[in-house]
Amino acid sequence: MYMDNSATSPVDEEVLKEMLPFFNERFGNASTLYRLGVDAKEVLEKARKQVADLINADPSEITFTSGGTESDNMVIKGIALKEIQKSTEENPRNHIITSAIEHPAVLKTCEFLEKFGFEVTYLPVDEEGLISLDDLKNAIKDSTILITIMHANNEVGTIQPIKEIGEIAREHNIPFHTDAVQSAGKIPVDVKEQNIDLLSLSSHKINGPKGVGAVYIKKGIRLEVFMHGGGQENGLRSGTENIPGIVGFGKAAELANERLEEHMKHNQEIRDALIEKVLANIKDSYVNGSLEHRLPNNVHFRFSGVEGESLILRLDNEGIDGATGSACSTHDLKGSHVLAALGIKPALSHGSLRLSIGPENSIDDVDYIVASIKKVVDYLRDLSPLWDNEEDKYIGDRFEKPVEDEDLDRY
Incomplete structure:
Protein backbone atom coordinates (compact mmCIF):
# COMPACT_ATOMS: atom_id res chain seq x y z
CA MET A 1 0.00 0.00 0.00
CA ARG A 259 -10.54 14.94 -11.36
CA LEU A 260 -9.96 17.54 -8.64
CA GLU A 261 -13.30 17.33 -6.85
CA GLU A 262 -13.43 13.54 -7.16
CA HIS A 263 -9.93 13.12 -5.75
CA MET A 264 -10.50 15.64 -2.96
CA LYS A 265 -13.56 13.71 -1.77
CA HIS A 266 -11.75 10.35 -2.10
CA ASN A 267 -8.65 11.53 -0.24
CA GLN A 268 -10.53 13.28 2.53
CA GLU A 269 -12.68 10.22 3.24
CA ILE A 270 -9.58 8.07 3.74
CA ARG A 271 -7.73 10.79 5.66
CA ASP A 272 -10.58 11.32 8.13
CA ALA A 273 -11.07 7.58 8.66
CA LEU A 274 -7.36 7.14 9.38
CA ILE A 275 -7.37 10.00 11.88
CA GLU A 276 -10.48 8.77 13.66
CA LYS A 277 -9.35 5.14 13.95
CA VAL A 278 -5.70 5.77 14.83
CA LEU A 279 -6.59 8.21 17.61
CA ALA A 280 -9.27 5.82 18.91
CA ASN A 281 -7.12 2.68 18.88
CA ILE A 282 -3.57 3.79 19.70
CA LYS A 283 -2.81 5.35 23.06
CA ASP A 284 -0.78 8.57 23.12
CA SER A 285 -1.22 9.19 19.40
CA TYR A 286 -1.62 12.71 18.03
CA VAL A 287 -2.11 14.54 14.75
CA ASN A 288 0.56 17.08 13.85
CA GLY A 289 -0.63 20.22 12.08
CA SER A 290 -4.08 21.68 11.62
CA LEU A 291 -7.19 19.53 11.51
CA GLU A 292 -9.26 22.29 9.93
CA HIS A 293 -6.78 23.82 7.48
CA ARG A 294 -5.28 20.63 6.08
CA LEU A 295 -4.62 19.05 2.70
CA PRO A 296 -7.21 16.34 2.01
CA ASN A 297 -4.50 13.80 1.16
CA ASN A 298 -2.23 14.39 4.17
CA VAL A 299 -2.26 12.91 7.67
CA HIS A 300 0.73 13.29 9.99
CA PHE A 301 0.70 11.28 13.22
CA ARG A 302 2.93 11.39 16.29
CA PHE A 303 3.34 8.42 18.62
CA SER A 304 4.97 8.93 22.02
CA GLY A 305 7.83 6.57 22.84
CA VAL A 306 8.42 5.47 19.23
CA GLU A 307 11.37 6.09 16.90
CA GLY A 308 10.27 7.10 13.40
CA GLU A 309 12.83 5.33 11.23
CA SER A 310 12.07 2.00 12.92
CA LEU A 311 8.37 2.69 12.50
CA ILE A 312 8.80 3.20 8.75
CA LEU A 313 10.93 0.07 8.30
CA ARG A 314 8.54 -2.09 10.28
CA LEU A 315 5.55 -0.75 8.34
CA ASP A 316 7.41 -1.55 5.14
CA ASN A 317 7.49 -5.18 6.31
CA GLU A 318 3.71 -4.93 6.65
CA GLY A 319 3.45 -3.69 3.07
CA ILE A 320 2.80 -0.03 3.88
CA ASP A 321 4.98 2.78 2.50
CA GLY A 322 4.99 5.95 4.57
CA ALA A 323 7.45 8.62 5.71
CA THR A 324 8.75 10.17 8.92
CA GLY A 325 8.70 13.66 7.40
CA SER A 326 9.56 14.95 3.95
CA ALA A 327 11.42 12.71 1.51
CA CYS A 328 14.05 15.45 1.22
CA SER A 329 15.12 14.92 4.85
CA THR A 330 14.83 11.14 5.15
CA HIS A 331 18.60 10.69 5.55
CA ASP A 332 18.97 13.62 7.97
CA LEU A 333 19.06 12.41 11.58
CA LYS A 334 18.22 15.87 12.93
CA GLY A 335 14.65 16.45 14.00
CA SER A 336 12.20 18.05 11.62
CA HIS A 337 12.51 21.84 11.53
CA VAL A 338 8.77 21.92 10.79
CA LEU A 339 7.80 20.03 13.95
CA ALA A 340 10.29 22.04 16.00
CA ALA A 341 8.64 25.23 14.74
CA LEU A 342 5.29 23.79 15.92
CA GLY A 343 6.82 23.49 19.41
CA ILE A 344 7.12 19.69 19.41
CA LYS A 345 10.07 18.35 21.38
CA PRO A 346 12.71 16.50 19.35
CA ALA A 347 12.19 13.11 21.05
CA LEU A 348 8.49 13.30 20.22
CA SER A 349 8.94 14.63 16.69
CA HIS A 350 11.13 11.61 15.89
CA GLY A 351 8.08 9.41 16.50
CA SER A 352 6.12 10.85 13.60
CA LEU A 353 4.51 9.18 10.61
CA ARG A 354 3.30 10.92 7.45
CA LEU A 355 0.78 9.11 5.27
CA SER A 356 -0.11 10.87 2.02
CA ILE A 357 -2.99 9.48 0.03
CA GLY A 358 -3.38 8.97 -3.70
CA PRO A 359 -5.99 7.63 -6.13
CA GLU A 360 -4.56 4.11 -5.76
CA ASN A 361 -5.53 3.97 -2.07
CA SER A 362 -8.89 2.64 -0.89
CA ILE A 363 -11.14 3.22 2.10
CA ASP A 364 -11.23 -0.58 2.40
CA ASP A 365 -7.53 -0.55 3.34
CA VAL A 366 -7.94 1.69 6.39
CA ASP A 367 -8.59 -1.06 8.94
CA TYR A 368 -5.51 -3.00 7.85
CA ILE A 369 -3.36 0.14 7.91
CA VAL A 370 -4.52 1.09 11.41
CA ALA A 371 -4.04 -2.47 12.70
CA SER A 372 -0.54 -2.55 11.23
CA ILE A 373 0.40 0.80 12.77
CA LYS A 374 -0.89 -0.35 16.18
CA LYS A 375 1.04 -3.63 15.88
CA VAL A 376 4.29 -1.82 15.06
CA VAL A 377 3.82 0.93 17.66
CA ASP A 378 3.12 -1.64 20.38
CA TYR A 379 6.22 -3.61 19.38
CA LEU A 380 8.48 -0.55 19.37
CA ARG A 381 7.14 0.68 22.71
CA ASP A 382 8.01 -2.66 24.26
CA LEU A 383 11.62 -1.94 23.31
CA SER A 384 11.66 1.79 24.09
CA PRO A 385 13.37 3.24 27.19
CA LEU A 386 10.93 6.15 26.88
CA TRP A 387 7.87 3.95 27.44
CA ASP A 388 6.95 2.39 30.79
CA ASN A 389 5.41 -0.96 29.86
CA GLU A 390 4.16 -1.68 33.35
CA GLU A 391 2.24 1.56 33.60
CA ASP A 392 1.67 1.74 29.82
CA LYS A 393 2.66 5.37 29.51
CA TYR A 394 5.29 7.70 28.03
CA ILE A 395 8.07 8.69 30.44
CA GLY A 396 10.35 10.57 28.04
CA ASP A 397 9.48 13.90 29.66
CA ARG A 398 11.84 12.95 32.45
CA PHE A 399 14.77 13.16 30.04
CA GLU A 400 13.58 15.73 27.51
CA LYS A 401 14.61 19.36 27.63
CA PRO A 402 12.20 22.03 26.29
CA VAL A 403 12.49 23.15 22.69
CA GLU A 404 15.19 25.82 22.61
CA ASP A 405 15.83 28.40 19.93
CA GLU A 406 18.77 26.40 18.59
CA ASP A 407 16.46 23.41 18.06
CA LEU A 408 14.68 25.40 15.39
CA ASP A 409 17.84 25.15 13.28
CA ARG A 410 17.87 28.96 13.06
CA TYR A 411 14.62 29.07 11.08
Missing part, protein backbone atom coordinates in the same frame (compact mmCIF):
# COMPACT_ATOMS: atom_id res chain seq x y z
CA TYR A 2 1.81 3.08 -1.24
CA MET A 3 1.02 6.04 1.01
CA ASP A 4 3.86 8.46 0.34
CA ASN A 5 2.40 10.51 -2.50
CA SER A 6 3.76 13.72 -0.99
CA ALA A 7 7.25 12.38 -1.70
CA THR A 8 6.40 11.27 -5.23
CA SER A 9 3.49 9.67 -7.06
CA PRO A 10 3.24 6.92 -9.69
CA VAL A 11 2.94 8.09 -13.28
CA ASP A 12 -0.65 7.79 -14.46
CA GLU A 13 -1.11 5.34 -17.34
CA GLU A 14 -2.70 8.04 -19.50
CA VAL A 15 0.27 10.29 -18.81
CA LEU A 16 2.77 7.60 -19.76
CA LYS A 17 0.86 6.82 -22.95
CA GLU A 18 0.95 10.49 -23.90
CA MET A 19 4.70 10.71 -23.30
CA LEU A 20 5.98 7.60 -25.08
CA PRO A 21 5.99 8.83 -28.71
CA PHE A 22 8.22 11.77 -27.78
CA PHE A 23 11.15 9.57 -26.82
CA ASN A 24 11.79 7.95 -30.21
CA GLU A 25 9.18 8.91 -32.81
CA ARG A 26 8.34 12.59 -32.28
CA PHE A 27 11.75 13.44 -30.79
CA GLY A 28 12.24 16.91 -32.27
CA ASN A 29 13.91 19.93 -30.70
CA ALA A 30 11.33 22.69 -30.22
CA SER A 31 13.82 25.33 -31.37
CA THR A 32 14.21 23.89 -34.91
CA LEU A 33 12.19 24.91 -37.97
CA TYR A 34 11.49 21.59 -39.73
CA ARG A 35 8.42 19.49 -39.10
CA LEU A 36 9.76 17.50 -36.12
CA GLY A 37 10.73 20.73 -34.41
CA VAL A 38 7.41 22.41 -35.18
CA ASP A 39 5.62 19.36 -33.79
CA ALA A 40 7.67 19.62 -30.58
CA LYS A 41 6.88 23.32 -30.31
CA GLU A 42 3.16 22.66 -30.72
CA VAL A 43 3.01 20.06 -27.94
CA LEU A 44 5.19 22.30 -25.74
CA GLU A 45 2.64 25.09 -26.02
CA LYS A 46 -0.26 22.67 -25.53
CA ALA A 47 1.31 21.53 -22.25
CA ARG A 48 1.89 25.14 -21.23
CA LYS A 49 -1.85 25.77 -21.54
CA GLN A 50 -2.71 22.58 -19.64
CA VAL A 51 -0.51 23.63 -16.72
CA ALA A 52 -1.79 27.20 -16.85
CA ASP A 53 -5.40 25.97 -16.72
CA LEU A 54 -4.68 24.07 -13.50
CA ILE A 55 -3.99 27.35 -11.67
CA ASN A 56 -6.12 29.74 -13.80
CA ALA A 57 -3.12 31.48 -15.36
CA ASP A 58 -2.37 32.64 -18.89
CA PRO A 59 -0.12 30.21 -20.80
CA SER A 60 2.37 33.00 -21.44
CA GLU A 61 2.90 33.22 -17.66
CA ILE A 62 4.18 29.63 -17.39
CA THR A 63 7.89 28.81 -17.60
CA PHE A 64 8.96 25.16 -17.52
CA THR A 65 11.74 24.07 -15.16
CA SER A 66 13.23 20.82 -13.86
CA GLY A 67 10.96 20.80 -10.80
CA GLY A 68 9.81 22.62 -7.69
CA THR A 69 13.30 23.19 -6.30
CA GLU A 70 14.49 24.96 -9.43
CA SER A 71 11.26 26.97 -9.57
CA ASP A 72 11.75 28.20 -5.99
CA ASN A 73 15.38 29.09 -6.71
CA MET A 74 14.47 30.84 -9.96
CA VAL A 75 11.89 33.07 -8.27
CA ILE A 76 13.73 33.96 -5.06
CA LYS A 77 17.13 34.53 -6.61
CA GLY A 78 15.58 36.14 -9.68
CA ILE A 79 13.72 38.73 -7.60
CA ALA A 80 16.68 39.25 -5.26
CA LEU A 81 19.18 39.84 -8.06
CA LYS A 82 16.82 42.14 -9.94
CA GLU A 83 16.03 44.25 -6.90
CA ILE A 84 19.57 44.47 -5.52
CA GLN A 85 20.52 46.41 -8.64
CA LYS A 86 18.14 49.16 -7.47
CA SER A 87 19.44 49.11 -3.90
CA THR A 88 21.23 52.10 -2.41
CA GLU A 89 22.50 52.88 1.05
CA GLU A 90 19.62 55.28 1.55
CA ASN A 91 17.03 52.96 -0.02
CA PRO A 92 18.07 49.31 0.43
CA ARG A 93 16.20 46.62 -1.53
CA ASN A 94 17.35 43.52 0.27
CA HIS A 95 14.66 42.17 2.63
CA ILE A 96 12.76 38.89 2.14
CA ILE A 97 9.97 37.49 4.30
CA THR A 98 9.34 33.75 4.53
CA SER A 99 8.18 31.27 7.18
CA ALA A 100 9.96 28.91 9.54
CA ILE A 101 8.37 25.81 7.98
CA GLU A 102 9.19 26.28 4.30
CA HIS A 103 10.63 23.53 2.13
CA PRO A 104 14.47 23.50 2.11
CA ALA A 105 14.34 24.75 -1.49
CA VAL A 106 13.11 28.06 -0.05
CA LEU A 107 14.97 28.08 3.28
CA LYS A 108 18.35 27.15 1.84
CA THR A 109 17.96 29.67 -0.96
CA CYS A 110 17.20 32.42 1.55
CA GLU A 111 20.14 31.31 3.68
CA PHE A 112 22.38 31.49 0.61
CA LEU A 113 21.26 35.06 -0.10
CA GLU A 114 22.00 36.09 3.49
CA LYS A 115 25.67 35.43 2.74
CA PHE A 116 25.51 38.25 0.19
CA GLY A 117 23.95 40.85 2.45
CA PHE A 118 20.25 40.06 2.11
CA GLU A 119 18.13 40.22 5.24
CA VAL A 120 15.56 37.45 5.77
CA THR A 121 12.68 37.36 8.26
CA TYR A 122 11.54 33.84 9.17
CA LEU A 123 7.98 34.14 10.47
CA PRO A 124 7.09 31.77 13.33
CA VAL A 125 4.02 29.54 13.20
CA ASP A 126 1.54 28.44 15.85
CA GLU A 127 1.04 24.88 17.06
CA GLU A 128 -1.00 24.10 13.94
CA GLY A 129 1.67 25.41 11.58
CA LEU A 130 -0.11 28.64 10.61
CA ILE A 131 1.60 31.99 10.34
CA SER A 132 0.08 35.09 11.93
CA LEU A 133 -1.09 37.72 9.47
CA ASP A 134 -0.26 40.36 12.07
CA ASP A 135 3.29 39.02 12.26
CA LEU A 136 3.49 39.30 8.49
CA LYS A 137 2.28 42.90 8.50
CA ASN A 138 4.71 43.83 11.26
CA ALA A 139 7.63 42.25 9.40
CA ILE A 140 7.19 44.37 6.26
CA LYS A 141 9.78 47.11 5.74
CA ASP A 142 10.49 49.67 3.06
CA SER A 143 13.31 47.35 1.97
CA THR A 144 11.06 44.28 1.57
CA ILE A 145 11.30 42.92 -1.97
CA LEU A 146 9.53 39.54 -1.69
CA ILE A 147 7.12 37.57 0.46
CA THR A 148 7.44 33.81 -0.06
CA ILE A 149 5.08 31.60 1.96
CA MET A 150 4.23 28.04 0.92
CA HIS A 151 0.60 27.22 0.15
CA ALA A 152 0.55 23.89 1.99
CA ASN A 153 3.29 22.34 4.08
CA ASN A 154 4.95 19.26 2.67
CA GLU A 155 5.22 17.52 6.05
CA VAL A 156 2.13 18.32 8.14
CA GLY A 157 -0.18 19.44 5.33
CA THR A 158 -1.21 22.75 6.92
CA ILE A 159 -2.74 25.17 4.40
CA GLN A 160 -1.78 28.82 4.82
CA PRO A 161 -4.25 31.72 4.28
CA ILE A 162 -2.79 32.43 0.85
CA LYS A 163 -5.47 34.85 -0.36
CA GLU A 164 -5.08 37.05 2.72
CA ILE A 165 -1.28 36.95 2.48
CA GLY A 166 -1.57 38.02 -1.13
CA GLU A 167 -3.84 40.90 -0.19
CA ILE A 168 -1.29 42.17 2.32
CA ALA A 169 1.47 41.90 -0.27
CA ARG A 170 -0.63 43.82 -2.83
CA GLU A 171 -1.36 46.58 -0.32
CA HIS A 172 2.39 47.11 0.08
CA ASN A 173 3.25 46.57 -3.59
CA ILE A 174 5.45 43.56 -2.77
CA PRO A 175 5.57 40.50 -5.05
CA PHE A 176 4.10 37.39 -3.42
CA HIS A 177 5.47 33.93 -4.21
CA THR A 178 4.01 30.64 -3.01
CA ASP A 179 5.41 27.14 -3.26
CA ALA A 180 2.32 25.21 -4.41
CA VAL A 181 4.12 21.93 -5.09
CA GLN A 182 1.96 20.08 -2.53
CA SER A 183 -1.32 21.91 -3.12
CA ALA A 184 -1.77 22.26 -6.89
CA GLY A 185 -3.86 19.36 -8.13
CA LYS A 186 -4.90 18.50 -4.56
CA ILE A 187 -7.01 21.57 -3.73
CA PRO A 188 -8.19 24.52 -5.86
CA VAL A 189 -5.38 26.92 -6.76
CA ASP A 190 -6.34 30.14 -8.55
CA VAL A 191 -3.56 32.68 -8.96
CA LYS A 192 -6.01 35.47 -9.77
CA GLU A 193 -8.52 34.85 -7.00
CA GLN A 194 -5.77 34.17 -4.43
CA ASN A 195 -3.63 37.24 -5.24
CA ILE A 196 -0.57 35.21 -6.24
CA ASP A 197 2.22 36.81 -8.29
CA LEU A 198 4.67 33.89 -8.50
CA LEU A 199 4.08 30.19 -7.94
CA SER A 200 6.12 26.96 -8.05
CA LEU A 201 4.84 23.64 -9.39
CA SER A 202 6.16 20.09 -9.73
CA SER A 203 4.97 17.32 -12.03
CA HIS A 204 5.77 14.22 -10.01
CA LYS A 205 3.49 15.21 -7.13
CA ILE A 206 0.41 14.91 -9.39
CA ASN A 207 1.10 11.56 -11.11
CA GLY A 208 3.35 13.08 -13.75
CA PRO A 209 7.01 12.31 -14.48
CA LYS A 210 9.95 13.39 -12.36
CA GLY A 211 12.42 16.03 -13.52
CA VAL A 212 9.92 18.61 -14.74
CA GLY A 213 8.12 21.50 -13.07
CA ALA A 214 7.02 25.03 -13.77
CA VAL A 215 6.95 28.52 -12.36
CA TYR A 216 4.06 30.95 -12.80
CA ILE A 217 5.25 34.54 -13.25
CA LYS A 218 2.48 37.12 -13.40
CA LYS A 219 2.64 39.48 -16.35
CA GLY A 220 4.64 42.55 -15.41
CA ILE A 221 6.85 40.77 -12.85
CA ARG A 222 10.51 40.82 -13.90
CA LEU A 223 13.17 38.36 -12.74
CA GLU A 224 16.89 38.42 -13.29
CA VAL A 225 17.62 35.53 -15.64
CA PHE A 226 18.52 32.43 -13.66
CA MET A 227 19.73 30.09 -16.42
CA HIS A 228 21.84 31.56 -19.22
CA GLY A 229 22.23 30.03 -22.66
CA GLY A 230 20.22 29.76 -25.84
CA GLY A 231 17.23 31.76 -24.62
CA GLN A 232 14.54 29.07 -24.43
CA GLU A 233 11.39 29.69 -22.39
CA ASN A 234 11.26 33.35 -23.39
CA GLY A 235 14.83 33.81 -22.27
CA LEU A 236 14.05 32.93 -18.65
CA ARG A 237 15.28 29.34 -18.61
CA SER A 238 17.78 28.40 -21.29
CA GLY A 239 18.34 24.78 -22.25
CA THR A 240 16.65 22.42 -24.69
CA GLU A 241 13.18 21.71 -23.35
CA ASN A 242 12.42 18.27 -21.90
CA ILE A 243 9.58 17.59 -24.34
CA PRO A 244 8.61 14.09 -23.10
CA GLY A 245 8.57 15.31 -19.49
CA ILE A 246 6.68 18.49 -20.32
CA VAL A 247 4.10 16.55 -22.35
CA GLY A 248 3.62 14.26 -19.35
CA PHE A 249 3.35 17.21 -16.97
CA GLY A 250 0.75 18.82 -19.19
CA LYS A 251 -1.36 15.67 -19.31
CA ALA A 252 -1.01 15.15 -15.55
CA ALA A 253 -2.13 18.75 -14.94
CA GLU A 254 -5.12 18.26 -17.26
CA LEU A 255 -6.17 15.06 -15.47
CA ALA A 256 -5.65 16.61 -12.02
CA ASN A 257 -7.85 19.52 -13.05
CA GLU A 258 -10.59 17.25 -14.38
